Amino acid sequence: MHGEVVPGSALTLRGIGQEFGTSMTPAREAARRLVAEGALTMSVSGRISTPELANDRIEELASLRGLLETELAVRALPRAHLALIERLAAINSTVAEAIRRGDAVAYIRTNLEFHRTLYLRAQAPAMLALVETVWLQLGPTMRKLYGRMRQGRPPDSHRLILAALRNREEAALRVAVRTDVTKGLRLLMT
Amino acid sequence: MHGEVVPGSALTLRGIGQEFGTSMTPAREAARRLVAEGALTMSVSGRISTPELANDRIEELASLRGLLETELAVRALPRAHLALIERLAAINSTVAEAIRRGDAVAYIRTNLEFHRTLYLRAQAPAMLALVETVWLQLGPTMRKLYGRMRQGRPPDSHRLILAALRNREEAALRVAVRTDVTKGLRLLMT
DNA sequence: CATTCCAGATTGTGATCACAATGGAAGTGT
């Protein structure tokens, strides 16, 4: 899943099938679906590989995250009761834990879980599905992002998001989500 | 494609394959891809059918169109030279022609072609892909929209879009695109 | 030593088949 595959490596259907103990038919369908979602690249000859994103593509995906995730957060805001905020705070502590441990995969996974639990309250499944598509496209390059993050210090954008949720401030929530989403990705476009 | 399948009808993989003269394997892959994109619904048992959208889903998809298409239009604005605007005007005349003829499928097709030609100039393929996904999800219900439109009179939102493009007014373009995209769909949510 | 070319191996695609699960219709009991 997110951030587990090395970018640029080539995949074979028979290899994927053998890896999961199945035939090549399920591997083919999964691969084609991921290609349709943009998480994998298929050459004209049909070869499957993980794409390496150019800078303008990263900028585009960052803009998409900003657009969609602010909307999702705003829609989730009136439905975010205290239990949800506390659960988000708990997830955020595991994010900090993953950063302190230096576990890139766990960081990516828990960070996305933080966002997903918030957006699930928006009751907008189509929008959430689009965001997950964007996440999948960003997956292979999220590792690089983690490498360039300053280690041991979790970003405080999540705390800003939690504060805006507690105070029911829509404008502050918009700003917090947008900066949290775009700030990290801009680092990659050096 | 868009607006050609009746909503609520059930599809079978063998039927699709026989319809296109192939085996069921390509039909299966196409169906699963469309399911992944939200254009088709798959029950827990794997049965394929075209979804009928509830009102809140239509509202959600309309919001998505508003969000994404305004961004795409704004990104296309600085690159929209005169030749593109003239081509858009030509497409718009075929849209009006389709409305006057009462051809629902042609109207849907040319209307989307109008939007796509504009958004292609935005040089944002991921964003455009997401919008096309939204269009596919709205496909089965676009026929209903046409039925409730007042016949013979093309909406003037496209003319507003063209005017904003000519005058290079970003704010007016935003408003024109948003109203063009959401106005029609709100009709469906009676 | 570099470049070109050829052959073997590898890969994706489409077709077909066996199988389990599901849906619907017919039949039966009350």
Place this chain on the structure above:
DNA sequence: ACACTTCCATTGTGATCACAATCTGGAATG
């Protein structure tokens, strides 16, 4: 007459196979 049950046809899934296209490695040639 209606509801429930049962049984068969239909459907999706996964596996395997043949084939064409492609990639890769080394050999031959300049």
